[in-house]
Amino acid sequence: MLKQEVPLDRVFHALGDPSRRLMVERLSRGPASVSELARPLAMTLAGVVQHLQVLEASGLVRSEKVGRVRTCRIDPAALTRAEQWITERRSTWERRLDRLGDFLAEPSETTDPNHSNSNS
Amino acid sequence: MLKQEVPLDRVFHALGDPSRRLMVERLSRGPASVSELARPLAMTLAGVVQHLQVLEASGLVRSEKVGRVRTCRIDPAALTRAEQWITERRSTWERRLDRLGDFLAEPSETTDPNHSNSNS
DNA sequence: GCCATACTCAAGTACATGCTTAAGCAAGAG
DNA sequence: CTCTTGCTTAAGCATGTACTTGAGTATGGC
Numbered sequence: 229m230l231k232q233e234v235p236l237d238r239v240f241h242a243l244g245d246p247s248r249r250l251m252v253e254r255l256s257r258g259p260a261s262v263s264e265l266a267r268p269l270a271m272t273l274a275g276v277v278q279h280l281q282v283l284e285a286s287g288l289v290r291s292e293k294v295g296r297v298r299t300c301r302i303d304p305a306a307l308t309r310a311e312q313w314i315t316e317r318r319s320t321w322e323r324r325l326d327r328l329g330d331f332l333a334e335p336s337e338t339t340d341p342n343h344s345n346s347n348s
Numbered sequence: 349m350l351k352q353e354v355p356l357d358r359v360f361h362a363l364g365d366p367s368r369r370l371m372v373e374r375l376s377r378g379p380a381s382v383s384e385l386a387r388p389l390a391m392t393l394a395g396v397v398q399h400l401q402v403l404e405a406s407g408l409v410r411s412e413k414v415g416r417v418r419t420c421r422i423d424p425a426a427l428t429r430a431e432q433w434i435t436e437r438r439s440t441w442e443r444r445l446d447r448l449g450d451f452l453a454e455p456s457e458t459t460d461p462n463h464s465n466s467n468s
Numbered sequence: 469g470c471c472a473t474a475c476t477c478a479a480g481t482a483c484a485t486g487c488t489t490a491a492g493c494a495a496g497a498g
Numbered sequence: 499c500t501c502t503t504g505c506t507t508a509a510g511c512a513t514g515t516a517c518t519t520g521a522g523t524a525t526g527g528c
Contacts, residue, residue, distance in 0.1 A: 237366055244361035245486085249433075256437040258444055263504060273505070275487055282485095296495045296504050304441055307434055313369075314431040317376040318424055324378055365516085383474060393475070395517055402515095416474045416525040 234287035239310045242286035247271065248279050252288060252302065259301040262291075354407035359430045362406035367391065368399050372408060372422065379421040382411075 242248055251265050266276040280300065283289040287306035291298050362368055371385050386396040400420065403409040407426035411418050 235366075236369065237364055240360050240369075241364035243434075244357055244364050246355075246357055247486090249356065249360075252437060253440075256440040256444075261504080271486090272488065274489085274507085277506070278486075293505085296493095298505070302437075302441055304438055307438055311431060311434045311438070314363075314427055314434070317372060317422075318427055318431070320373075320376040321422055321424055324376075367516090381474080391516090392518065394477085394519085397476075398516075413475085416523095418475070 234285070234306060236310065236313055238282075238286040239288060239306050242282050242288055243310070245279065245282075247276075248283055251276075251279060251283060251300075252307075255289060255300060255302040259299050261297050261299055265300065354405070354426060356430065356433055358402075358406040359408060359426050362402050362408055363430065365399065365402075367396075368403055371396075371399060371403060371420075372427075375409060375420060375422040379419050381417050381419055385420060 243252070247269050250268060254260055254265060254268075262277060262280065263273065265280070266273050269276055280289065280291070284291065287303060289300050290303050291300040293299075363372070367389050370388060374380055374385060374388075382397060382400060383393065385400070386393050389396055400409065400411070404411065407423060409420050410423050411420040413419075
């Protein structure tokens with residue numbers, strides 16, 4: 229198994245730039261060459277290549293060169309890891325709200341350790 | 349009107365820093381004061397406050413001050429927007445793979461030597 | 469009132485980021 | 499062969515980021 233495990237830092241950082249997100253959007257519709265990725269971006273090719281390097285370092289994109297053309301494609305694993313991190317935070321938050329809801333629904337009984345329960 | 353619509357840029361950028369992700373993780377377990385958020389971070393309070401400002405600007409976190417304590421809590425809407433963006437890219441990519449699978453499963457005429465495929 | 473707590477703000481600094489230009493090189497069309 | 503295409507690399511530069519220190523303010527316990 230090819231375990232890479234690029235830190236989440238790089239993945240989120242890579243997604244934090246609109247040009248790079250556009251590149252990812254394009255690649256999610258299928259592989260593309262570097263100049264194809266560059267076309268919609270108001271930027272020199274050299275600039276695009278630098279964004280591509282960030283995307284590759286994050287694990288979001290892989291590429292290989294055939295002849296003089298470098299073909300890039302998305303690697304969904306990194307995308308999934310980022311998605312999972314978010315999902316986990318959200319579900320932690322939601323579970324907490326559920327427990328809070330239970331608590332509020334109950335006839336008053338406190339979980340505060342500093343508070344002496346006067347009842348019974 | 350309460351339309352905020354913070355650009356995704358800020359959300360992903362905010363999540364691209366490990367200290368800020370730690371803060372979000374802590375807040376997903378429930379509200380916290382600034383110094384509570386600061387405790388696990390090897391950094392001055394002032395530094396933490398700056399991270400907090402980034403998180404607030406991204407819409408991921410809201411906070412209000414009562415007395416001398418500022419209490420911070422997560423706002424899951426921004427988290428959801430980021431999650432959605434990722435999910436959309438993944439599903440576009442997956443649909444494409446499905447179509448590609450269908451294409452490859454078909455009895456093909458592309459092996460026919462007379463086959464003419466004009467692609468400009 | 470006095471003091472510790474809990475921030476808040478401004479300024480400074482080192483390093484990272486997002487571009488650019490300019491030069492170079494290999495692949496492929498004519 | 500020449501010329502164009504498709505990158506690739508290095509250098510430079512303006513701006514942004516992630517901190518710091520040092521000062522200040524308001525709150526609340528004693």
